[in-house]
Structures are given as C-alpha cells and as structure tokens.
Amino acid sequence: MSQQLELRAIVDEELAGARLDQALAALFPDYSRSRIKEWILGECVRLDGELKVKPREKVIGGEEIVLNTVLEDVVEAQAENIDLDIVYEDDDILVINKPINMVVHPGAGNPSGTVLNALLYRYPSISEVPRAGIVHRLDKDTSGLMVVAKTLPAQTHLVEALQKREITREYEAIVTGTMTAGGLVDEPIGRHPTKRTHMAVVATGKPAVTHYRVAEKFRQHTRIRLRLESGRTHQIRVHMAHIGHALLGDQTYGRLRLPKGASEELIAAMRGFQRQALHAVMLRLAHPITGEEMEWHAAVPQDMLDIAEALRVDHKLNPDLG
Incomplete structure (x- = not known):
C-alpha cells in the first residue's frame, strides 16, 4: 500500500540564499536531503506554484513550499505473534538478535513468519514506517544483530547513516581453506x-567493500571476523567465495570440503551443518x-560454536595433516 504525503511551509527569512534542497531539509527535518532531492527532481515540489x-x-525567503509525493512500502503484511530476541529498545529504535531460519521481510515463498510480521504485531504503529522500520537485512540462515527504526525520523536518519557508512557491522564466520592473513575485498x-537468484562479482555491480581478519586457523578451515563498509545482498558470502574461501x-556459493583424514564425528558434524556459518x-x-x-554484541550461536570446536579437535588430533 502507498501513503499520500503533503507538506506545506513558508521559507524562513533566515534561509535566504540557501539552496532549495538545503532549505527543505531544514524545513522538513524528518526526511533526508537525498530523499528531498529525489522529490525535487521528480517534480513533487512546488516553489511559489512553480513545479520545474x-x-x-x-x-x-518568504516563498511558499508545497510538497506532494507518495511514500511507498507502507506495510500490508499481517501481524503475527512471533517472539523476538530484543537486545535493546527505546522510543525510536530497537536492536534484535535474529535467529537462523527466520526471514526478515515477506517475499515469494515466505509470506509469513518473518521479522516484519513480528514487528507489526508488537508495534502496530510501525506499519506507517516504510518497510516497517527495517533498515538492513540478514539472510534467512544468517543470525545476529539488526537495528530497526520505530519512527519515520529514526528510519530516515539510520538509512542516511548507512549510506554514509557511519554504521559499523562486524560478523563472525568460518570459511573453507586456510587463510594466512587478513585483508579486504x-x-x-x-x-x-x-x-538470477544468485549475486556475483560483476563489473556492472554496485561498489562493495568487505574487511576481514583471521581469528583462528584450523587444518583446512579458518574462523574470521569481518566488517562491512557497504551492505549488498549476500555481500560476505559472495566476496569470500570470490577469493576462494x-x-x-553455504549451499549457494560453496561446496562441502572435508579435511583429509577427517574422523567420522567431524564428517557427520560438517554434513549436518546446513547453513552458512555467519553471525552478525x-x-x-x-x-x-x-x-x-551505542554498541551491542550478540554471542556466537551454539551451532557455530559446536562446528568450530569439532574443527579445533580435528586440528589437535591431526596437526601434521594439511
């Protein structure tokens, strides 16, 4: 569903000499300048009746501003009583620790049971915020921290901060192969x-930067920490696969690689690990x-701790096997 938005204001004399987009950002602080610029270019703004x-x-100073536009993505999904692991909450934002096997936003094949459905039940007014306040997503099988905006001003500022790379997100992962040092992609x-359902490194793609450092080495796997500068779909999974790790x-971008001489216990553990080993x-x-x-941390989930311990034991038992 879409929501019609009409805003009116008189340009304050103190704004005389300012650019139109700057003046509108001051007059309508709930909206980012980038969004306001899009509205101007889309001929949604009249200045003393002038459209172009x-x-x-x-x-x-003294001009009349009339802004008419449509806010997309006002949520139509159904509210559902689903528990959320809330790490932090105030009047403006909440931070959740998303479990594995939970989709963030309804889509084809996942119309319900999502984070968004849960948000609509717990916070009915969040339906008026685009995408129910969801600022960034995690894949279904990626666990960890997500921030959600409860109000439009909070969402506007968080989206802008994300675009400016002012939000820091760190992940823990286990990758195939032995890394000797950290780096960036x-x-x-x-x-x-x-x-078409996969992402890839392509020349025509959007810029993406992933930093990584080695946390622990196993025989043929490595536990790493990663930090995102951008937030492209499947970014960590695609970048790590691109560099051979x-x-x-990961059922989409990787394949099962068992260490040489692996025990039956390790083989069973690795075959039973059916999601990408990635946690925000x-x-x-x-x-x-x-x-x-503000800063929050979410403990690494038990399934990743268990597979890391299985690889650690294997490394101790077979120190001479590559």
Whole structure:
C-alpha cells in the first residue's frame, strides 16, 4: 500500500540564499536531503506554484513550499505473534538478535513468519514506517544483530547513516581453506549474469567493500571476523567465495570440503551443518535522534560454536595433516 504525503511551509527569512534542497531539509527535518532531492527532481515540489525547480536553486525567503509525493512500502503484511530476541529498545529504535531460519521481510515463498510480521504485531504503529522500520537485512540462515527504526525520523536518519557508512557491522564466520592473513575485498556486486537468484562479482555491480581478519586457523578451515563498509545482498558470502574461501555450509556459493583424514564425528558434524556459518556479532552506531554512540554484541550461536570446536579437535588430533 502507498501513503499520500503533503507538506506545506513558508521559507524562513533566515534561509535566504540557501539552496532549495538545503532549505527543505531544514524545513522538513524528518526526511533526508537525498530523499528531498529525489522529490525535487521528480517534480513533487512546488516553489511559489512553480513545479520545474532544481535542487541547487537559491531561495530568498518568504516563498511558499508545497510538497506532494507518495511514500511507498507502507506495510500490508499481517501481524503475527512471533517472539523476538530484543537486545535493546527505546522510543525510536530497537536492536534484535535474529535467529537462523527466520526471514526478515515477506517475499515469494515466505509470506509469513518473518521479522516484519513480528514487528507489526508488537508495534502496530510501525506499519506507517516504510518497510516497517527495517533498515538492513540478514539472510534467512544468517543470525545476529539488526537495528530497526520505530519512527519515520529514526528510519530516515539510520538509512542516511548507512549510506554514509557511519554504521559499523562486524560478523563472525568460518570459511573453507586456510587463510594466512587478513585483508579486504573491494569488488562490485550485482546479479549473477545467468543465475538470477544468485549475486556475483560483476563489473556492472554496485561498489562493495568487505574487511576481514583471521581469528583462528584450523587444518583446512579458518574462523574470521569481518566488517562491512557497504551492505549488498549476500555481500560476505559472495566476496569470500570470490577469493576462494566460501563460507562453511553455504549451499549457494560453496561446496562441502572435508579435511583429509577427517574422523567420522567431524564428517557427520560438517554434513549436518546446513547453513552458512555467519553471525552478525557486533553493531555500532550513533543513535538517530540523540546522537549517542551505542554498541551491542550478540554471542556466537551454539551451532557455530559446536562446528568450530569439532574443527579445533580435528586440528589437535591431526596437526601434521594439511
């Protein structure tokens, strides 16, 4: 469902000489300048009745502003009584620790049982916020921390902070192969040219940067920490596969690689690990309303601890096998 939005204001004399987009950002602080610029370019803004105006146009003060637009993505999904692991909550935001096997947003094949359905039940007013306040997503089988905006001003500021790379997200993962040192992957990501449900490193993709460092080495696997600068779909999974270190358990971008001479116990554990070994372990941001620096941590889930311990035991029992 869409929501019609009409805003009216008179340009304050103190804004004389400012660009139109700057003036509107001051007059309507609930919306980011990038969103306001899109509205101006989309001919949604009238300045003293004039429609064809430009973001850089200077204002003199006293003009009448009329903004008419449509807010998309006002949520139509059904509210469902689903438990959420809430790490932090105030009037503006909440941070949740998403479990594995939970989809963030309804889509084809997953119309219910999602984080969004749960948010609508717990916070009915969040239906008025685009995407029910969801600022960034985690894959179904990726666990960990997510921030959600409870109000439109909070969502606007969080989206802007994410675009400016002012939100820090760190992940823990187990990858195939032995890494000798950390590094970064700076490669664009877009739709796979032939597999439309997959993402890939492609020249025409959007910029994507992933930093990683080694946390622990096993015989033929490595436990790593990663930090995202951007937030492309499947970014960590695609980037790690691109450099030859696909995530353990990734059914889409990797394949099962058993260590030489692996015990029956380890083989069973690895074959039984049916999701990518990826967990959003840390989230740091400036509160969208108060500006306070905040940081949260989520413990690595038991299934990842168990598979890491199985690889650790294997490494101790077979130190000479590569």
